[in-house]
Amino acid sequence: MSWLKGWVTPGDLRAAGVLGMNERNYGYILKENKRRNFKNVDDKLITKQLAHRFGVSSPGFIGLISCQYEIRKFEELVAGRNEFVIKPTRGSGGRGIVVIKGRSDSGGYIGSNGKVVPLSYIREHLSNILSGLYSLGGAPDKALIEECVEFTDAFDGFSYQGVPDVRIIVFRGYPVMAMMRLSTAASGGRANLHQGAVGVGISLSSGRARRAVMNGRIVEKHPDTGRDLCKELVVPRWREHLNIAAGGYEMTGLGYFGADIVLDRKRGPMLLELNARPGLAIQIANGEGLGRRLERLKSGISGLELSPAERVDFSLKLFSSD
Numbered sequence: 088m089s090w091l092k093g094w095v096t097p098g099d100l101r102a103a104g105v106l107g108m109n110e111r112n113y114g115y116i117l118k119e120n121k122r123r124n125f126k127n128v129d130d131k132l133i134t135k136q137l138a139h140r141f142g143v144s145s146p147g148f149i150g151l152i153s154c155q156y157e158i159r160k161f162e163e164l165v166a167g168r169n170e171f172v173i174k175p176t177r178g179s180g181g182r183g184i185v186v187i188k189g190r191s192d193s194g195g196y197i198g199s200n201g202k203v204v205p206l207s208y209i210r211e212h213l214s215n216i217l218s219g220l221y222s223l224g225g226a227p228d229k230a231l232i233e234e235c236v237e238f239t240d241a242f243d244g245f246s247y248q249g250v251p252d253v254r255i256i257v258f259r260g261y262p263v264m265a266m267m268r269l270s271t272a273a274s275g276g277r278a279n280l281h282q283g284a285v286g287v288g289i290s291l292s293s294g295r296a297r298r299a300v301m302n303g304r305i306v307e308k309h310p311d312t313g314r315d316l317c318k319e320l321v322v323p324r325w326r327e328h329l330n331i332a333a334g335g336y337e338m339t340g341l342g343y344f345g346a347d348i349v350l351d352r353k354r355g356p357m358l359l360e361l362n363a364r365p366g367l368a369i370q371i372a373n374g375e376g377l378g379r380r381l382e383r384l385k386s387g388i389s390g391l392e393l394s395p396a397e398r399v400d401f402s403l404k405l406f407s408s409d
């Protein structure tokens with residue numbers, strides 16, 4: 088794919104079916120997504136409630152702290168639990184998320200990095216979340232407390248520190264393209280491609296890695312662990328990942344979104360969040376443009392009402408050669 092290596096003209100990109108920012112914003116995000124449905128994904132509490140209602144697996148709900156006064160009930164909410172996650176309902180980019188993995192002898196908690204997190208810190212953190220420190224536009228927010236995902240060890244050696252997740256783009260309920268994001272030492276354990284994480288294009292039909300890219304360049308091995316990314320990486324329970332992603336359509340009414348899915352060792356694939364404005368780097372990871380796939384879907388899908396599983400079947404057939 089020459090367009091990934093050297094300088095190319097916009098015409099080259101169009102010929103490769105690459106979706107540009109404007110086309111994504113106007114042709115898909117705004118055209119396919121009704122304004123009133125954005126809240127279904129911009130607020131993680133609403134997304135979680137919808138997932139529950141539509142039978143889509145997601146981390147269990149523990150509690151909600153919605154005003155300063157309620158901070159005092161935090162300990163009661165997590166009583167008897169050693170693991171949980173605190174997150175702003177309108178956060179993004181991992182900001183404001185605290186993962187607790189245990190309790191310390193001093194009455195505090197233990198964070199995912201093994202360090203003690205005093206109760207006083209958590210109270211202050213909750214207060215910061217409520218005041219909107221981590222949230223879209225800095226507006227006042229709520230703190231969601233949910234169960235901790237017990238991440239599978241199927242991806243051991245494919246990620247440095249951070250937790251790998253799968254991103255699947257869904258158009259009118261049909262899976263279109265998939266990638267995995269693997270954190271690296273350079274990305275500081277975060278799975279953000281702009282910060283130097285590895286993006287792996289995942290075959291929609293098989294769940295196998297197609298190719299891997301870091302900082303816009305193709306890589307064969309994970310830079311920190313040395314594991315071969317393309318030959319060995321395959322997502323277990325792939326079909327369930329696709330079903331969850333497709334089910335996000337009924338949940339939200341959005342015609343274009345990205346579903347972020349993580350794999351729990353006991354509960355299987357779970358929906359972590361949905362994004363109505365998914366990035367375009369998935370095209371680089373796959374070495375293929377979204378535009379052509381979206382056009383194929385547009386002309387292929389009929390007006391028939393299909394179930395999520397039937398739509399997955401359709402996509403699997405349409406994109407069987409990836």
Ligand SMILES: Nc1ncnc2c1ncn2[C@@H]1O[C@H](COP(=O)(O)OP(=O)(O)O)[C@@H](O)[C@H]1O
Pocket residue numbers: 146172174178179180181182184186233234235236237249250252278347359360
């Ligand atoms: N329930 C959870 N259990 C374990 N880790 C979690 C959980 N929720 C979030 N995380 C961690 O935080 C990261 C970001 O979470 P996410 O819900 O996607 O929020 P954001 O919108 O900020 O990206 C995840 O990739 C994961 O590493």
Ligand SMILES: [Mg+2]
Pocket residue numbers: 180181347360
């Ligand atoms: Mg996320």
